Amino acid sequence: TFQYNCSKKSGGAFHWNAGRVAPLKLTRCSLTNNWTGDGGGAILSLSRLDLHSCTIKNNTAVSTGGGIHYGTYSSETWIQNFHPMDGTLTLDANTVIENNTAQNGGGVNVEIKPITIKDHDGTHGGTYTVYTNDQGTTYCVNLNVNGATIRNNTASIDGGGVRMTRNTTIYGTDLNLNYGTITNNIATRNGGGLHVSSGISVNVGTTSGSSLMNINNNTAVNGGGIYLSNGNIIINRGNVGAQNVANISHGGNGGGIYVTNGNLTMSGGSIAYNTAQLNGGSGGNGGALFVN
Numbered sequence: 469t470f471q472y473n474c475s476k477k478s479g480g481a482f483h484w485n486a487g488r489v490a491p492l493k494l495t496r497c498s499l500t501n502n503w504t505g506d507g508g509g510a511i512l513s514l515s516r517l518d519l520h521s522c523t524i525k526n527n528t529a530v531s532t533g534g535g536i537h538y539g540t541y542s543s544e545t546w547i548q549n550f551h552p553m554d555g556t557l558t559l560d561a562n563t564v565i566e567n568n569t570a571q572n573g574g575g576v577n578v579e580i581k582p583i584t585i586k587d588h589d590g591t592h593g594g595t596y597t598v599y600t601n602d603q604g605t606t607y608c609v610n611l612n613v614n615g616a617t618i619r620n621n622t623a624s625i626d627g628g629g630v631r632m633t634r635n636t637t638i639y640g641t642d643l644n645l646n647y648g649t650i651t652n653n654i655a656t657r658n659g660g661g662l663h664v665s666s667g668i669s670v671n672v673g674t675t676s677g678s679s680l681m682n683i684n685n686n687t688a689v690n691g692g693g694i695y696l697s698n699g700n701i702i703i704n705r706g707n708v709g710a711q712n713v714a715n716i717s718h719g720g721n722g723g724g725i726y727v728t729n730g731n732l733t734m735s736g737g738s739i740a741y742n743t744a745q746l747n748g749g750s751g752g753n754g755g756a757l758f759v760n
């Protein structure tokens with residue numbers, strides 16, 4: 469159990485920064501009531517992170533990732549061949565992320581920013597040679613939800629449950645919602661359940677069997693269930709429905725899903741029982757889907 473810890477910069481309980489060398493795997497653990505002044509109320513990880521049967525609850529981040537911030541979070545410098553962006557965040561069955569708070573990504577924030585990489589191996593006269601971004605290397609940064617529950621989280625801006633974005637050229641960046649539940653999350657602006665942007669692909673229901681991905685009872689100005697900007701959504705199985713709400717005095721578009729500059733493909737699943745409304749009852753556009 470890790471509780472009532474505080475950091476002024478990042479990672480209220482954990483700041484894990486080991487690249488490919490030492491991934492972090494947590495099993496049957498509890499991280500509650502932690503606080504940070506920047507990103508990652510409970511955990512900030514720049515390495516592969518696996519959570520199994522864990523509880524991430526009642527944590528607060530002033531900036532991003534009330535429960536978890538995964539990825540780079542500011543202008544950072546790394547040693548050459550030490551790539552924190554190469555990894556996967558996996559939330560497995562019986563993991564619960566609830567009642568966490570941040571500006572962006574109330575429950576989970578995955579954010580990839582440009583980094584600076586320095587070579588200090590002496591091949592350049594013993595001085596540092598500075599590279600930027602990803603040096604053309606292909607990276608794979610994914611978030612996999614495999615049975616986890618993400619609920620009752622709050623973002624004062626975007627992504628009540630999950631926010632995922634990138635600000636650099638990076639390949640293979642996917643949000644795989646295989647099965648689990650994202651419910652009762654709130655974003656003051658966009659993406660009550662999920663806020664996804666910058667060319668990321670969202671795959672809903674990619675596993676076979678009886679277990680489904682359910683996104684329900686989330687609330688935002690636009691995109692009560694999912695808000696997608698410049699990306700792709702593929703719905704194979706699962707449900708986006710049961711009272712996702714886009715509801716605010718100056719918005720209220722896309723109760724289930726809001727898409728701007730993106731693509732939506734459905735080969736299965738359902739978008740049902742969602743609401744878009746203005747002023748608590750009138751107006752609103754696209755109860756199931758709003759495409760702009």
